[in-house]
Amino acid sequence: MGHCENFNKELKERTEHAEKVIRHWLPKEEGFAKTMAEAINYSMCAGGKRLRPILLLETCRLFGGDEKIAEPFMAAIEMIHTHSLIHDDLPAIDNDDYRRGRLTTHKVYGEAMGVLSGVCLLNYAYETMFHAFEMAPGDERIIRAVKIMAEKTGIHGMLGGQSVDVENDGKRITKDMLDYIYEHKTSALIEASMMTGAVLGGADDSETAVIKKAASDIGLAFQIRDDVLDVISTSQELGKPVHSDEKNNKVTYVTLFGTEEASRQVEDLSERALSAMEKLNKNNEFLMDLIREMISRRK
Numbered sequence: 056m057g058h059c060e061n062f063n064k065e066l067k068e069r070t071e072h073a074e075k076v077i078r079h080w081l082p083k084e085e086g087f088a089k090t091m092a093e094a095i096n097y098s099m100c101a102g103g104k105r106l107r108p109i110l111l112l113e114t115c116r117l118f119g120g121d122e123k124i125a126e127p128f129m130a131a132i133e134m135i136h137t138h139s140l141i142h143d144d145l146p147a148i149d150n151d152d153y154r155r156g157r158l159t160t161h162k163v164y165g166e167a168m169g170v171l172s173g174v175c176l177l178n179y180a181y182e183t184m185f186h187a188f189e190m191a192p193g194d195e196r197i198i199r200a201v202k203i204m205a206e207k208t209g210i211h212g213m214l215g216g217q218s219v220d221v222e223n224d225g226k227r228i229t230k231d232m233l234d235y236i237y238e239h240k241t242s243a244l245i246e247a248s249m250m251t252g253a254v255l256g257g258a259d260d261s262e263t264a265v266i267k268k269a270a271s272d273i274g275l276a277f278q279i280r281d282d283v284l285d286v287i288s289t290s291q292e293l294g295k296p297v298h299s300d301e302k303n304n305k306v307t308y309v310t311l312f313g314t315e316e317a318s319r320q321v322e323d324l325s326e327r328a329l330s331a332m333e334k335l336n337k338n339n340e341f342l343m344d345l346i347r348e349m350i351s352r353r354k
Contacts (some may be wrong), residue, residue, distance in 0.1 A: 062344050067343070068110075073105040073129060080130035080183050092170035094164040095179065098137050101155045106349065107132045107244055111252040113342040114266060118256025125255050127186045128200060132248050134180035135208050139217065140318045141173040148221060156208075177208075200251045207247035217241030225304045230311055234275070242274025249273075255302070265335060269328040276324035282307035283317050288353065325350040 081099055083298050084093040108129035144151040144159040145166065152162050161169030184204060187197045193258040206212055216239025223232065249270040253263050285300045300307050308317040329343060 057077070058126070064350065065341050066345065066348075067111070069109050070105050073108040073133075076126045077105070077108065077130045077133050077337075079283070080186075082179060090164065090168065091175055094160055094168050095176050097163060098141050098160045098172065099134065101157060102177040103133075103137075103155060106345075107136055107248040109246065109345065110270075110342075111248040113339055113345065114164055114249045114252030116252075117337045117339040117342055118253055118258045118262070120252075120256030121191075124190055124194075124197065125252060126186055127190075127254065128204070128251050131180040131184045132251070133203065134176050134183065135204070135247075136141050136239055136244055137175045138180070138232065139213060140175040140307045141169055141176065143217075145169055145173075166234060179188065180204075180208075184246070194258070197255050199315060200254045201213060203254065204247050207243040212239055212243035212247070216243060224322055226306075228306050233311070237278045238271065239277050241278040242271045244271040245274035245277065249324075263333060265331055269331045272328040272331075273346055274325040276321045276328070279308040279317050279321050279324075280352065282309045283321070284352075286314055294302070321350055 056194065077099065083098050084092040111132055112122060113124050115122060135317075140154060141160045143149050144154055145161055151161060159169075159170060164172065174350055181201075184201050187200075188194075191197060208214060210218075216236050218242055219232065220236045223236075229236050244268055249266050250263055253266040258266065282300065283298055285307070288297055299305075300309070311317075313322070325347065329346060332343065333345075333350065
């Protein structure tokens with residue numbers, strides 16, 4: 056079996072495992088707030104690559120940690136990510152009717168429930184993480200992990216990035232501001248996934264700092280690759296509309312540097328991230344392959 060086939064097989068197994076973990080932690084559809092639970096579960100079970108939970112678990116494995124404690128955090132990071140997608144799709148922001156090939160949450164449940172289910176899902180992520188305290192009472196690592204998740208989600212993380220993105224929609228912006236948006240909107244949750252995995256796995260402060268920097272580079276490379284794919288891919292291959300950046304007058308790495316230079320920056324960032332991680336002298340072959348795949352993907 057070729058390397059690629061083997062990787063795809065392992066990725067499929069890990070995606071199925073992440074899917075099982077996520078579904079285990081979802082709210083039950085019962086009682087008066089049943090519609091809210093249905094709206095949450097509709098968006099949470101819409102497929103998706105589950106990259107963040109997989110990154111979290113594999114980084115935990117890299118440091119040889121207790122995988123059971125990582126599970127509520129795997130579900131939580133996907134809840135945080137999905138909440139951001141529900142809100143991104145709302146009429147007030149991107150006004151999208153479809154995601155992952157089916158109607159968006161607000162198209163099925165209405166705009167008010169779109170707003171509420173997004174907020175509820177964000178809160179439910181914390182409810183889920185707090186279950187880790189019952190699994191390992193008094194474990195310092197869980198406190199550190201929850202703090203990382205909270206910071207990378209809020210004003211200093213993903214939500215801060217989204218606010219700057221929305222505020223400057225369609226405007227000419229500088230590379231510095233674009234980097235701020237990418238670092239916060241995309242890298243922050245990849246940093247949250249990998250740093251949380253590292254901390255729960257028993258990484259010390261200096262190892263966690265290496266993971267933070269590598270994850271930041273991976274997130275930036277992942278987002279720039281997205282810019283490139285928007286230009287070079289076909290709609291069928293990408294599974295979503297292409298040339299949407301151009302149509303929406305969005306400033307991207309491609310509009311600033313062109314596809315060739317943007318692609319070269321993706322290479323540089325990924326090389327830097329992988330070599331930093333190799334210096335940790337830990338071994339997780341699959342994690343390294345997954346990072347390479349995220350950055351060179353076609354869709």
